[in-house]
Amino acid sequence: MSAQPPLVVSLPLTIYHALDLKQQLLDALAVTDELELNLSQVAEMDAAGLQLLVLLKKEAQRAGKRVRIVAHSQAVSSLIDFCNMAAEFGDPLVIPAHEAG
Amino acid sequence: MDEITSVYIQESREQLAEMESCLLGLEQNPDDPDNINAIFRAAHTIKGGAGVIECHFIEAFTHRVENVLDALRNGALTVTPTLTTLLLGCCDHMVSLIEVLAAGEAGPAGELQAQGEVLSAQVQGFLDGMAGGEPAAASELTVADREPAVEVENAGGIVLNDSWHVSVRFGENVMRGGMDPLSFIYYLASLGEILNIATITDAIPVAAEMDPESCYLGFEIQLQTRSSKADIERVFDFVRDECELRILPPNSRLSEYLKHIQELPEDSMRLGEILVRCGALTQAELELGLSQQKLALGDDGTSAPPLGEILVDHKVVNPEVVEAAVVKQAQVSDKKAREARLVRVQADKLDQLIDLVGELVIAGASANLLAQKSRQTDLVEATSVLSRLVENIRDAALQLRMVQIGDTFNRFQRVVRDVSKELGKEIELHISGAETELDKTVVEKIGDPLMHLVRNSLDHGIEPTALRLERGKPACGRVSLNAYHDSGSIVIEVADDGGGLNKEKIAAKAVERGLIQPGEILSEHEVVNLIFEPGFSTVDKVSNLSGRGVGMDVVRRNIQALRGTVDVASVDGQGATFTIRLPLTLAIIDGFLVGVNKAAYVIPLDTVVECIELKNLQSDRNFMNLRGEALPFIRLRELFEIPGNVPSRESIVVVQFAGQRAGIVVDQLMGEFQTVIKPLGAMFRHLRGIGGSTILGSGDVALILDVAALVQSVTQSELQRFSERGQSAPAMLSNNPFSQH
Numbered sequence: 082m083s084a085q086p087p088l089v090v091s092l093p094l095t096i097y098h099a100l101d102l103k104q105q106l107l108d109a110l111a112v113t114d115e116l117e118l119n120l121s122q123v124a125e126m127d128a129a130g131l132q133l134l135v136l137l138k139k140e141a142q143r144a145g146k147r148v149r150i151v152a153h154s155q156a157v158s159s160l161i162d163f164c165n166m167a168a169e170f171g172d173p174l175v176i177p178a179h180e181a182g
Numbered sequence: 183m184d185e186i187t188s189v190y191i192q193e194s195r196e197q198l199a200e201m202e203s204c205l206l207g208l209e210q211n212p213d214d215p216d217n218i219n220a221i222f223r224a225a226h227t228i229k230g231g232a233g234v235i236e237c238h239f240i241e242a243f244t245h246r247v248e249n250v251l252d253a254l255r256n257g258a259l260t261v262t263p264t265l266t267t268l269l270l271g272c273c274d275h276m277v278s279l280i281e282v283l284a285a286g287e288a289g290p291a292g293e294l295q296a297q298g299e300v301l302s303a304q305v306q307g308f309l310d311g312m313a314g315g316e317p318a319a320a321s322e323l324t325v326a327d328r329e330p331a332v333e334v335e336n337a338g339g340i341v342l343n344d345s346w347h348v349s350v351r352f353g354e355n356v357m358r359g360g361m362d363p364l365s366f367i368y369y370l371a372s373l374g375e376i377l378n379i380a381t382i383t384d385a386i387p388v389a390a391e392m393d394p395e396s397c398y399l400g401f402e403i404q405l406q407t408r409s410s411k412a413d414i415e416r417v418f419d420f421v422r423d424e425c426e427l428r429i430l431p432p433n434s435r436l437s438e439y440l441k442h443i444q445e446l447p448e449d450s451m452r453l454g455e456i457l458v459r460c461g462a463l464t465q466a467e468l469e470l471g472l473s474q475q476k477l478a479l480g481d482d483g484t485s486a487p488p489l490g491e492i493l494v495d496h497k498v499v500n501p502e503v504v505e506a507a508v509v510k511q512a513q514v515s516d517k518k519a520r521e522a523r524l525v526r527v528q529a530d531k532l533d534q535l536i537d538l539v540g541e542l543v544i545a546g547a548s549a550n551l552l553a554q555k556s557r558q559t560d561l562v563e564a565t566s567v568l569s570r571l572v573e574n575i576r577d578a579a580l581q582l583r584m585v586q587i588g589d590t591f592n593r594f595q596r597v598v599r600d601v602s603k604e605l606g607k608e609i610e611l612h613i614s615g616a617e618t619e620l621d622k623t624v625v626e627k628i629g630d631p632l633m634h635l636v637r638n639s640l641d642h643g644i645e646p647t648a649l650r651l652e653r654g655k656p657a658c659g660r661v662s663l664n665a666y667h668d669s670g671s672i673v674i675e676v677a678d679d680g681g682g683l684n685k686e687k688i689a690a691k692a693v694e695r696g697l698i699q700p701g702e703i704l705s706e707h708e709v710v711n712l713i714f715e716p717g718f719s720t721v722d723k724v725s726n727l728s729g730r731g732v733g734m735d736v737v738r739r740n741i742q743a744l745r746g747t748v749d750v751a752s753v754d755g756q757g758a759t760f761t762i763r764l765p766l767t768l769a770i771i772d773g774f775l776v777g778v779n780k781a782a783y784v785i786p787l788d789t790v791v792e793c794i795e796l797k798n799l800q801s802d803r804n805f806m807n808l809r810g811e812a813l814p815f816i817r818l819r820e821l822f823e824i825p826g827n828v829p830s831r832e833s834i835v836v837v838q839f840a841g842q843r844a845g846i847v848v849d850q851l852m853g854e855f856q857t858v859i860k861p862l863g864a865m866f867r868h869l870r871g872i873g874g875s876t877i878l879g880s881g882d883v884a885l886i887l888d889v890a891a892l893v894q895s896v897t898q899s900e901l902q903r904f905s906e907r908g909q910s911a912p913a914m915l916s917n918n919p920f921s922q923h
Contacts, residue, residue: 096357099394107389128352128363128399135383136392143388160364164381164401 087117087151094123094130094157102130106137114146121152126160138170190231191284194240197224198280199589202273205266206595212261221269222251226408228276233372239289240279241372243298246305247272249375252408253309267603268304270596275301345377345432346407348414349442351385351400353424354393361421363399370417374407400426529622532582539572539579540858546572547856547879573856585625587674588616591663593629594636598661601640608658609644615665620672624764627744628674631737635676635760636661638734643678643758653755655679668763671746671788671839677759683710683752710752714738745873747890763890773857773876775884776835776848778818779826782884784857784876785846789837789889793851796832804896806845808836815845816896821871837889844896846887859886870895 088109092098110116116137123130134150141148150170153161161167201224207217225248232241250269253259275298282290290298348370352363370376382400386392405414411429418427430438546569553565591613602609644650644659651657664675685706692698692712704712716735741748746764773784794808806813815834818824834845859874866872873888 103394129357132398133394136386140389165379166381
């Protein structure tokens, strides 16, 4: 079932779309063991978006599944970097300098 | 542009001016901590403001500068000439950036941007070269193995780091309120530098219970900043009621960290790890704290006393920390008090006030006149009180526009420093009379001419060091700026102790340019003042400072536009002195009213020395003996071709300007009179000897005499008569025939 193509998120990861996104992301997770997220289309991201990604990770962990973010847009990677969450997500991301050391 | 931005721009300009003068002071006193703090504060204020108005290009650049300044404060860097030069360069760049903002552009253009990058790289170079690591390095190691920023000895229980720990848990409804929690963190970052941040997501419930519009986030932040606790709290003002905020100041006691860990909802082990990861605590400190906590638990059974309480007994509050806090608070309240004493007023409102006061003066004079005519003693008394008050109001109103010239002078410290470096000369600037006041409009306009004169002195006046030593002078050249009041004008002198002007060269050049005839005999004074003629420069080599031959005549024109004069005196081998004379104010003067036939004239009272009777004149020459001194005079009747018979008794008003005296012959003396200067129309622009007009109480118009022009034309015409007779002119009269209006 891991042959699923990455889920391309095109909505902004913001509070305005949080309800829709939660459903969309959880639905996507429900049908696969290994969810791949392509966030390269995400133009905006705020704290609500960050929460959703964390939630998704936690849900996946609980169910023994995996979530991977395979592509980041600038907005996503800079927010994750700012919040120092790159390690948490464990995805290939431009690694911030202080983590590298 | 919105108001907050324009206020920011205005304030930043002031801060930068202060920063520059402090930086210059840094060279003289590299170890003065107050000075370094002042520089840091200026940079910090600018950065903070930039964050508020979201001007990121200023914020980013200033932040880098601030890092270096911080290192200076901590003693991690020492002041070197290269560093000061770099910081001055940064200061200049910030001025340019402010101008970019003022011009309403989105960011600096290519060249400026490149300049900023070069400066940033140099700044970084300094930081990298620092011994002991830079303060911005975001690594766990920074906490324990570095000297503390504040002068605190490693007293027991104090966690050695110089950054704040900010802990925040946002309430559920924050995002529903339309606020993005992250924007507060971004704003917090603008206060200083976030060394490390941990995002706490533990509160996010399972998917079914999770409302994506609720906020479950928290942050643990290590923030390096010079802001106060109140400033940090203010960041979260908007969500104060909906978040849990804890702020631990730098060098907090270990117990406070432990208390903090205990109070937070998350598991204390995990939080401890987070704090270690943030760089707030070291592992050893954490373990020490937690073991003591366990110990206490064991002793007391179930109810553990707050850990903080146990630890307080073991530690003493460091008195120095308290003292530092008190000093800081005093500084803040001082600054607030100072700001409260100042009011910003639009310049045109002030002008309007001065105009009104002018009208009041005229109306008062008219009332006074009528009262005197009515011969009612009570009325006369009342109006005389009134006119005294009007006089006071006038003086007070004019005083509002008066500013000290010191600020203008201080700008030249920088010019002298930079230019002397560029020229490889050692030159110091000496300032005196900085407290001399003059009208703001005059101050604004005198900057450029002064700049030119100072540069001229630096470039051409002061000799190269080798030559100075050869001449037996001290190696360090000296340029001095001086200002003082002199009979209703302000005098500004720019003097150097250089070689003086080369008179032969000037004379030769003047002949070459056809300004004078070969063989013409001029006094030394006349020769040196030739440099103010258009297109005159004796320098063989044009440098990029001055000497393009477009300078001195422009200087003179600018000064003449302010109703002033400029004059140079030079002594070979000892230096040259440029003297600028300017009227103190442009609006209202105390006048001395005189009459010729039926017309009234006003002589500025400040220029009047005395009045004497004109009698026993032996010759037809316009020249008399006043207590053994030659006094040239002019007859207003002749000058203005006024008809009518000469009365039997005439008076001479002796006036003085720029050290020269002359007499003005009038029919009658009418006494003091407050005069509002009304400029003459464009039609009369070329009139010589008349400075303006005014309205008398009776409604008549009186002309205001331009004493400077009159004195010069008197001395000059006398001089010419002497020359025609083949006599050499007395030195006193040849003083300044070339700088006339």
